[in-house]
Amino acid sequence: MAGGGGASATALVTARAASVAADIDSAFDHLLAVPDDPRRRLYEAMRHAAIGGGKRLRPLLVQAASDLFNISRDSALRVGLAIECIHVYSLIHDDLPAMDDDDMRRGKPTVHKAFDEATAILAGDCLHDLAFEVLADEETHPDPFVRVELVKALALSSGPAGMAGGQMMDLEAERTRFDLATVTRLQNLKTGALIAFCVEAAAIMARLPHEARTGLHGYARDIGLAFQIADDLLDVEGDPDLAGKALNKDAAAGKETFVSLLGVEPARERGHMLVAQAKAHLHGYGAEADLLRAIADYIVERDR
Template identity: 60%
Template sequence: MTPHVSDILLEALAANAAAVNDEMAHLLPVPDGPERRVHDAMRYSALDGGKRLRPFLTVQAASLFNVSPAAALRVGCALEMVHCYSLIHDDLPCMDDDDLRRGRPTCHRQFDEATALLAGDALQSRAFEVLAAESTHPDPAVRCELVWQLAHAAGGMGMVGGQMVDLQAAQLTMDMADITRLQQMKTGRLIGFACEAGAILGKAPSSLRLALKNYAHDLGLAFQIADDLLDVQGDEMQVGKKLGKDADAGKATFVSLLGVEHARAQADMLAEQACRHLDPFGDAAHLLRLTARYVVTRSV
C-alpha cells in the first residue's frame, strides 16, 4: 500500500529531527565547573524537540546539489541554535513574557532570567563557531559566506530588527505592507537562510539560488499566516503555549487584517506559489513542495 504524501513528509521530518537532536547533543557538550548551569540551560532549550523545520529545509536544499549530508546537518544545527536562542529571549518577561514553550516551562522559568539570557547568548555564539569550523566545509569562502548570511538574517536588519518592530506593533498603525515586512524580518529571514544555505554549500549557480530564495520568501509568509491562524483557532494543549496574545495586546496580524477565510486562502496561494519556484529542480524537490503545503495545514 502506497503511503499518503503527508506520511512521507512526516516520516522525513521525524528522521531529520532525530538526526538534528543527536548532532545538537554532540555540538553542545556539558563541561564541569560552575559554568555548567548555563550549558544545562542551553541544552534544555535546544534539545527540547520541535519540528526542526529550518534544519530540514537546509538539508533538503543541500541535497539538490549533492552536498554532504553531514555538512548540511551541521549548518542546519547552527541555524537551529540561533532559532532556539531567539525563542529563549522572546519568552523573557521583558519581551513576550511566556511561561510555556512546547508544553514545558520556558528557560527563564526552569532556571532564572539571568541564566536564560546567558544561555541565549551562548547558543548564538556557538552557532557561528560551528559555521566557521573547517569540518563544516573545506572551502573557507563558503564558510565565510555562511557566517555573513546568517549574521545578516539574524541581526538588526533581520530577526532582531523584526522583533523590535513587533514589540512596538501594538502602538503602531500597521497595514498589510507593514505586517509583511515585519514578518519577513522576524521569521522569513531565517527561513530564507535555511534554504539558501544549501545552495551556498553546493556552490550553486545564481539562477538556482534565486529559485530557492523565492521559494523561501513565499514559504515564510505562508508559515507566518498559518501561525496567526493557529493563534486564533489553535488548541493550546497541542501548540504548547498560550494563544491569543496578539489579539489581547491589540496587535495587527494577517488574520486581523484579512479575516480567517481570506488569510487561509492567502496562505494556500503562497504555498502553491512557493512550489512553482521549485520547477527547475523537478522531482528532486518533492519534499520541499510537500513542506510548503504542510506548513499551511499544520495544527502545531
C-alpha cells in the same frame, strides 16, 4: 499543482523530519556536554531549551534544499544545527518577561522559568555564539569561502536587517497600528529571513551563481509568509496543548496580524495561494525537489 500533496506530502515530511529531529538532538547533546565546573547551570539551561521538542522545520528545509545539489547530509546537518542555535536563542530571549513574557514553550517551562532570567539571557547569548562557531568549523564544509559566506548570510538573517529587526518591529506593533504592507515586512524579517537562509545555505554550499538562485529565493519568500499566516491562524484556532505554548497572544496585545487584517478565510486562502506560488518557483527542478514541495504543503496543513 495548487491542490498540494495532502496526506502523502505530510507522510513524506514527517518521515524525514523525524530523522532530522533525531540527528539535531544528538548533535546538541554532543555540542552541549555539561562541564564539571561553575558553568554547569548555563549548559543545563541551553540543553533545556535546545534538546527535545521543536518541529526542526529549519534543519529539514536545509536538508530538502541540499537534496537539489547533492550536498552531503553531514554538511546540511551542521548548517541546520547552526540555524537551530539561532532559532532557540531567539525563542529564549523572546520569551523573557521584558519581551513576550511567556511561561511555556514546547510544552515545558521557558528557560527563565525553569532557571532564572540572568541564566536565560546568557544561555541565549551562548547559543548565538555557538551558531557561528559551528558554521566556521571545518567540519561543516571543507571550503573556507563557503564557510565564511554561510557565516555572513546567517549574521545578516539574524541581525537588525533580519530576525532581530523584525522582533523590534513586533515590539513597536504594540504601540502603533501597522498596515498590511508593514506587517508583511515585519514577518519577512522576523520569521522569513531565517527561513530564507535555510534555502540560501544550500545554494551557497553548491556555489550556485547568484542569477541561478532566483527560483529558490521566491520559494523561500513565499513559504516564509505562508508559515507566518499558518501561525497566525493557529494562534486563533489552534490547540494550546498541541502547540505547547500560550495562544491568542497577538489579539490580547492589540497587534495586527495577517488574520486580523485580512480575516480568517481570506488569510487561509492567501496561505494556500502562496504555497502554490512557492511550488511554481520550483518548476525547473524534478523529483529532487519533492521534499521542498511537500514542506510547502505541510507548512499550511500542520496543526502545531
